[in-house]
Amino acid sequence: NQAQSGPQWERHTTELTNCIVAFLSPILPTEEEYRIKEATRRQLERLANRVSPGSKLLAFGSMANGFALRNSDMDLCCLIGKGPDGQPTTHHTASELVEILGQLIREETDFTVMPLPKARIPIIKINRSPTTDLPYEIACDIGFENRLALENTRLLLSYAMVDPTRLRTLVLFLKVWTKRRKLNSPYMGTLSSYGYTLLVLYFLTHVKKPAVLPNLQRLPPTRPMKPDEMELNGNNIYFYDDVATLRKEWSSQNTDNVGELLVDFFRYFSKEFSYARDVISLKSENGLIPKDGKTWNAELCIEDPFQAGYNVSRTVTKDGLYTIRGEFMRASRYLTNMRGQKISVLIAELC
Ligand code: GTP
Ligand code: MG
Structure with missing residues (x-):
């Protein structure tokens, strides 16, 4: 494995970033x-x-x-x-x-x-x-x-506006990749696009240091909130949605490019995240809560941002998770050992 720092690595990840952007551009909606x-x-x-x-x-x-x-x-x-x-x-x-x-x-x-x-x-x-x-x-x-779905859509859209390029590129690439690798079928034991998007948000908000994104559900409001903006059917649906202000007043100290973030994402979910011990909870202080065996006894646990206790990844079976992790490892290997390879070829093989 080559060193994952230094000018050579930077050249590689810059090229990887450019290739991902070029790969996505013809498959975006017109x-x-x-x-x-x-x-x-x-x-x-x-x-x-x-x-x-x-x-x-x-x-x-x-x-x-x-x-x-x-x-x-x-x-x-x-x-x-x-x-x-x-x-x-x-x-x-x-x-x-x-x-x-x-x-x-x-x-x-x-x-x-x-x-x-x-x-x-x-x-x-x-x-x-x-x-x-x-x-x-x-x-x-x-x-x-289904008002909760409208609200979580708005949450995702707000995140997409805070860091318009990196988050969106990562999510879109993962969507293509998970669909092509057949990892995006909740009915077949794997995870929905929504689930993968939450994994990326967790990674950029809580894993990366410095963070690429702020935790919108924990920033205090800058305007008086109406009761129906705070609560829906007993769920706390508050999040900071004044993106215009945020883009003026908050900027990430993290300068990693998409290529570096993607390599890191795959490595983190191949071998660093503890699937057995932790529940991913975007809104929590540090992104994780412990599994307790009662509410949280599934293979993979991702708490919905608004519905406390609701597992977005409840569809993921033991076999499904084994496949997903295997694919994360394969991707991590591909992207780490990309010495001298033509990166557009590498991306085609990866998908
Ligand atoms: P593609 O259809 O693959 O392009 O992805 P998508 O971004 O439309 O995601 P997906 O089809 O997985 O989900 C669509 C929307 O349904 C999400 O944005 C959520 O609003 C909602 N949704 C999907 N799954 C869940 C779930 O398990 N819980 C809740 N509360 N909402 C969900
Ligand atoms: Mg959809």
């Missing part, structure tokens, strides 16, 4: 893709309004948090409208709304519709194949009243 997806959102919102006047259909997940790749799924959340009396304009349950709106979308659009009214979180899955007019496949999940 303006046109955003336009088509926004038009689709509006079309669906009009239908939602026929079921419940005043409803809003809001994007969350990657289309709204700045971490989208080309052709990512669209996550939409329907917030039920309120009448002049302040009462909701429909009293149907989420499961019923899935059936009703699903039926309407089937009748009024050319989407293929699959309602999942019995899922833990009832959703409507819809998709449409690309046509010559609309050369994009659209896959979209529509849920109801």
Whole structure:
């Protein structure tokens, strides 16, 4: 292994950084893709309004948090409208709304519709194949009243604005890499994109010294907060969201480039993080809380930033974690021994 410091290492990681940026650039969404997806959102919102006047259909997940790749799924959340009396304009349950709106979308659009009214979180899955007019496949999940998802999307977006280049590049690269290495399938025992994003945030906020990001959930507010900005269904959803001020008043002392951070990320999660002992908890003082065997008995534990005690990585099985760690080690090895290799080739092999 070559020394991971000094001018040679710096040249390597600079080249690695440039290659990652070049690798990502052709797989980012185009303006046109955003336009088509926004038009689709509006079309669906009009239908939602026929079921419940005043409803809003809001994007969350990657289309709204700045971490989208080309052709990512669209996550939409329907917030039920309120009448002049302040009462909701429909009293149907989420499961019923899935059936009703699903039926309407089937009748009024050319989407293929699959309602999942019995899922833990009832959703409507819809998709449409690309046509010559609309050369994009659209896959979209529509849920109801999932305000926590809207809030954690806003949290991720705020982090993305504090350090616009390094965080976003790392998350996007990890998304491509985990998808290509088949590590991004919660239904198959591995971890969601949201889970990997939380790993990166934890790493940049709590592991790297000096930190690349501040802990937004622990910075004191600079303005009076309304009660509904502090709490949602018993969850503390406060975070510092005055990004404009933060960008003026806070700057990271950490000057590592994306290449160095990526190498470090893989090394940390290959051999430094204690999977058996610790729970990753972004909002906590130092990012970790001990596993206690009762609440936290899964293979990998990542606490949701807003839902205390809720494990975002509950889908990860023993085999899944074994595979993920094996891949972290492989990646760490590749990137550490990149002596004299053509780095664009290395990235292609890594993915
Ligand atoms: P891609 O779809 O792979 O592009 O990634 P994404 O950024 O959309 O992430 P993902 O599909 O994993 O999750 C989308 C959004 O769903 C996240 O931003 C969260 O708002 C929400 N979400 C996903 N999983 C969970 C979870 O386990 N708990 C909670 N509270 N929210 C989740
Ligand atoms: Mg998504």
